[in-house]
Amino acid sequence: MSKTKVMWSCRDCGHMQPKWTGSCSGCQQWNTLVEELSLEEKKPRFESKKGVGAKAVRIKDVSQAEFKRISTKMGELDRLFGNGVVEGSLVLIAGEPGVGKSTLLLQIANALAIQGLNVLYVCGEESAQQTSLRARRLGIDHQNIYLLNETNFSAIKMQLDQLNPDFAIVDSVQIIYKPELPSSPGSVVQVREVATEFMHIAKGQGITTFLVGHVTKGGDIAGPRVLEHLVDTVLDFEGDRQHGFRLLRAIKNRFGPTDEIAIFQMKEGGLSEVANPSQAFLQERVKEVSGSAIVPGLEGARSFLLEIQALVTATVFPTPSRKSTGLDQNRLSLLLAVLEKRVGYTLHHSDVFVALAGGLKIVEPAIDLGILLAIASSFTNRPVPSDLIVVGEVGLGGEVRGVSRIETRLKEAIHMGFRRCVLPKKNLKGLSNSLSDKIELIGVELVEQAIREILK
DSSP states (O other), rough: OOOOEEEEEETTTOOSSSSOEEEEEEEEBSSSSSEEEEEEOSOSHHHTTTOOOOOOOOOOSSSOOOOOEEOOOOHHHHHHHTEEEEETEEEEEEEEETTTTTHHHHHHHHHHTTTTTTTTEESSSOOOHHHHHHHHHTTOOOOOEEEEEOOHHHHHHHHHHHHHHHHEEOOOTTOOOOTTTTTTSSSSHHHHHHHHHHHHHHHHHEEEEEEEEBBBBTTSSSSOTHHHSSSSSEEEEEEOSSSSSSEEEEEEETSSSSSSSEEEEEEETTTEOSOHHHHHHTOOOSOOOTTTTEEEEETTTTEEEEEEEEEEEEEEESSEEEEEEEHHHHHHHHHHIIIIIIIIIOTTTTEEEEETTTTTTOOOGHHHEEEEHHHHHHHTTTTOTEEEEEOOOOTTBBBBBBOOOOHHHHHHHTTTTOEEEEEEEEGGGOHHHHHHTTEEEEEEHHHHHHHHHHOO
């Protein structure tokens, strides 16, 4: 029998050490070490690795052939990948339970099957009957889609060798296990080994593979950090289940741009693309009401308008509440301190609630001035003009700092019919006359000046 020994593995970085020390000696994080049984190998470690040695070549001799890309027939998703999914790539899609990962992957599988490609869908967390019922609700029943209810990697590898599909979807990587490893499914060792096996399959056999990943309570991708390093593309699926909007964000992409987003809306027939996010987010907006401000957010190459809502009320408790939805709580506390110190608002006797309408999450500093103006509007009970947008980063000294890609934001505001924009004075330099002729630009240097200009 093979010898086993106890090792301690870090959930965050995958570092292995023989003793428990409280904190990981690799990434210095506390309480991340879990006990694993290491098994001495008597055979090659990876089943799917090809036994062909690599040969060094000069960098100028490497072929510059373009990667073959395959369209998913979903414009937003193709743009996120960089004009289509690269053949033989390994993609990780992670998100909270119920956000729509399986629904999206079934729709992708159907679009690929219609193009004549074979797709193997490994439904490890559900039976084939359950997955089939969901697919039929979505109107998906193409003959090129194969379902496999299996969690043993050796059996999955056997089916991949027999079918040799063009695409493989694994739902999810945390449930797949290798029987020769003594660890339970979902452990650091199992996830790392299984992900490496699928990486060899994608690269060696040219099977484009989608892996579904779980997330922890804190919102991070479950498993070792090496899981994100192994794959070519990491997509984070966000969205509030109480709202219909879903946001798919490219955190990592070796074959295209990063920080790009695709916005979908969950409907009875599955996920549908949102071609005009600004119109979708502002369709329920109530004009001429205090505590509301419109800001042009920026994600990747796309700009869209969002509504920030604030409510300031007197409190009867010794400690006032500070709550935010879709925004960074620490950033809100900082901005409230700027309002009290630099503008003179007495907010320490008031509860402050700030929310981003639509259920999305934005951490961009360019929306700072919009947050402050929404709070000031609610505090003074004076509405922000309905034809005005606000953009600018706020510093601790109360100064309004410049933001990036101001022209992209202004073009979106003009497209949506807004006539005025409050922006940092620094961003006025270099703007083309074609923009300034279509929208009135109000440059400000201080928060107090912006409040005075808008809330007259």
